Amino acid sequence: MKFPQRGIGQWKGAKGETFFQYFVNDFLEFIYHPIDQKNDFGIDGYIELVNEGRVTGKLIGIQIKYGDSYFRHKTVGGYKFIGENKHLNYYLNNEAPIFIILIDDSFEKMHWVLFDIAKTSQVQKENWWIEVPMLNDLRVNFKKALLENVGPILDFEEQIKKNWFIDKLIDECKLRVIAVPKEEIIQGKFDFVINFMEPLSKNAEMLLNAHSTLDIYFPEYDEDEREIFQISEIMKWLKESIDIGVPWFYFLDTYTKSAGLKLLFHSYCTINNFQKREKGYYIEYDNYGENKFFEQNFINMNSFMDKNNLSPELNIKITDFIVEYFENNKILTESNRI
Structure with missing residues (x-):
């Protein structure tokens, strides 16, 4: 058989x-x-x-x-x-x-x-x-x-609760400030900023709610008598952050009182002269830096939005916010008061 x-x-x-x-x-x-x-x-x-x-x-x-x-x-x-x-x-x-x-x-x-x-x-x-x-x-x-021969068996319950609590705070905040550590600036690192932005990008809804909501702050320089635009290491750090592709135009707040976009602008433009006036400073800068500033930041924003499949309509909306911000703050003139 x-x-x-x-x-x-x-x-x-x-x-x-x-x-x-x-x-x-x-x-x-x-x-x-x-x-x-x-x-x-x-x-x-x-x-x-x-x-x-x-x-x-x-x-x-x-x-x-x-x-x-x-x-x-x-x-x-x-x-x-x-x-x-x-x-x-x-x-x-x-x-x-x-x-x-x-x-x-x-x-x-x-x-x-x-x-x-x-x-x-x-x-x-x-x-x-x-x-x-x-x-x-x-x-x-x-x-x-x-x-x-395996890694430690960990209980992630508390970490999970912490992450979800942070998500809730982030979602409820309408304005968020990045307090950049001085060590990050001196070492020319951008881990803190990138890690700050990552939770804002974890899903489509949070990312949509996060645009135009950030500002930049340098708390460890509060005692420094110089204005921020006069502190060369901060200006260098800001410029390099643009050069490496940080999508500031997507995230930074465009309300007239916020400082982030102004500081970025002055970091990218060579200052030829500045004068202290009664209500602030008047700054003269080169036009070449102005053009490169907008070109690189819009490249960064477009790449970021394309990568995250964000709509052209939102891109146009944020672009209008950026233009309006600089026009309202009278930054796009030969002499600039800050």
């Missing part, structure tokens, strides 16, 4: 994996997720760690080799597992740690090794080997090794 045949290799593979799944669930009290054989390219399954009944999401890759044949090649400290070169890149690109498990036919010898490319050696052109130490016993120290 003719029937499909079950090969010895298939039988052994199923037997070894069935035992290992039982071992993980009963002895380790973890969860084993087997991979369907048709999708097995070097990893038989994943162990998911459980901590006091809590399923953590921490995964460990497992390659199981069952049978006495895997114990034929002895080393001084254990056994030699021989693998195929095609699996090396697969293991190395996997984000989970990979453990190789050897189990004999009688389930008496059960040993493990954490895959580490530094501990492998070449056998032949297409093969490599790694020592599976005899001291690494599945029933003795395997569970400890699993726990030690």
Whole structure:
């Protein structure tokens, strides 16, 4: 009679994996997720760690080799597992740690090794080997090794609540001030500003509500007798922020009393002369800087809005706000009072 045949290799593979799944669930009290054989390219399954009944999401890759044949090649400290070169890149690109498990036919010898490319050696052109130490016993120290080779199991509940609370505050605020740290300015870094803008861009609704709502403030320079436009490191920092693409035109407030856009403007334009007057300063600057200021800032805004799929109508609206702001503040004249 003719029937499909079950090969010895298939039988052994199923037997070894069935035992290992039982071992993980009963002895380790973890969860084993087997991979369907048709999708097995070097990893038989994943162990998911459980901590006091809590399923953590921490995964460990497992390659199981069952049978006495895997114990034929002895080393001084254990056994030699021989693998195929095609699996090396697969293991190395996997984000989970990979453990190789050897189990004999009688389930008496059960040993493990954490895959580490530094501990492998070449056998032949297409093969490599790694020592599976005899001291690494599945029933003795395997569970400890699993726990030690994943990152700490963290409780993110408080962080989640904090993030949502910050989101609520951001959403409710109509005007937000970026208090730029002095260290950021001196070091020429923009992490603080970029990180400040990221929560405002986390979804389409928040991003739409965030346009034209920011102002810039430099609290650690409050005691400085100079005006902000006279402090060269701040002006340099502002100009560089434009050059690296910070989308100020999208975010900065266009109300007439806000200072952010004025400061940006003066950072980009070379000041030829300034005079202190009774109600402020009159500043003369070069027209070339004015043109470059608008050109670069509109490039930054357009790129940002295109990247976030914001409408052309909103772009036109913000552009009108910007133009109106500079006209109302009489900045686009040869002499400028601030």
